[in-house]
Amino acid sequence: MSTTVRGAVASEADRAAFRAGPVDEQSRARLAESGLDYRRTTVDGDDFAPWLQSVARGFQDGERTAEHVAAARARSGYRRLTGVYDPAAPVSEAPVATIASWLGELTVPGHAAVPACAISAVTVAPTHRRRGIARAMLEGELRAAADAGIPVAMLTVSESTLYGRYGFAPAAASASWRIETRRATWIGPRPDGRVDFIARETLRELAPGLHERVRLSAAGEIDVPGSHWDGFAGTTPTAEKAGDKRAIQYTDATGEVRGLALYTVKENHDDFTKATVRVVYLLADGDDAYAALWRFLLELDLVAEAHADELSVDEPLRWMIADQRAATVTVRDHQYVRILDVPAALEVRRFGAPGILALDVSDALGHAAGRYLLEVDADGAGRVRAAEGDLPAGAVEVSLGIEELSAVYLGGVSLATLAAAGRVRSEDPSAAARVLAWHRAPRLSIWY
């Protein structure tokens, strides 16, 4: 089913204000005590290139060329960039720590989105590690987001152990598939529309609009920054091996483009009938587009294996192949979420069943701590108020940390599972789980 976004929830004015807002004063003062300067970096200024070089070095990448810097500058306008500078360092214009963030939108259960602070490019130079700089930056950006009234923060991670201490939880897992294509055997639908090759540039033009039409269908997805589409399509001058990417579209019987996919094929030099297709990105507006694109990819000649990452943990694809054991599926944490404002975050989403929950939320950073009463009506809409005095009849009490509430926010894990894991306390975890559940697993099809 396709959807049209019902008006942006993060306005351009709000995005610009957050981008231009100051660094958090508490973290600035804390870092200043160690002689470090915590300040904003501008995309247009001379400080952008050293900032970018520090990010590359932080992720153990090579030095960026002038061309890379120019391309990154052109693509970074949407981000709020911050650096930590050490005036005593020999190359004092290069920050010893970096962080980027922006105001975006996160899809939540029920075809809705919540304004969310996306965080990225977190690095601390090996010369300055383990002195609390990352903590100062993370806490600082979370306070800045909370001060701006943003109810949720989100990030994808290279290291999964870093962010729980700040209240982030893995809220949407991702699945990586390795499929033996000949063994899989397509048994799914064979839609009437057509699949055609298109130029990568055409895909780059079509993808943002198509993504806007579908992104509210899956909790966990975000509004994709424009630069990501260039990355997928390889349409920047600095893109490497862009010519290896093949672009296809699915057009329905009325002639409308309803799906796009990008893939590469890697030869097997020992056996030319056993190449591997890697699905770079697949975007489907509706079940027909989904079936047609996957069938095309799984039935490619000279290909024996298909690889695809950042899929949902409940892909319909599993039920479109005759032999499910042809697919090896690896699941891991992907989209991390941190609720900052409990009423604002919960009231945006829909819930799985009516009910009343008394949520006793702890939060080491203070943003979300409190006792809340969540009342969900027959339509799955929730109202949240402070839980004071006697609880209404039938209310189920739940004690949990903000990490656990963030983990269940998108419906990616059952509250009953967290209770069984000793992460949540409740007199009736099953009843609470039914309220907080959602019928489709959340997903996020990109990294950011």
Ligand SMILES: CC(C)(COP(=O)(O)OP(=O)(O)OC[C@H]1O[C@@H](n2cnc3c(N)ncnc32)[C@H](O)[C@@H]1OP(=O)(O)O)[C@@H](O)C(=O)NCCC(=O)NCCS
């Ligand atoms: C990971 C990184 C940002 C940590 O920076 P840092 O300034 O050394 O971290 P801090 O000193 O502020 O430590 C903050 C907390 O994280 C913990 N921590 C730091 N690095 C960690 C790691 N690699 N694994 C697990 N825990 C880590 C610290 O023990 C500390 O815990 P505490 O505050 O609860 O006691 C830094 O090492 C780095 O840039 N690494 C390479 C890039 C990277 O991995 N970025 C993260 C992308 S998701």
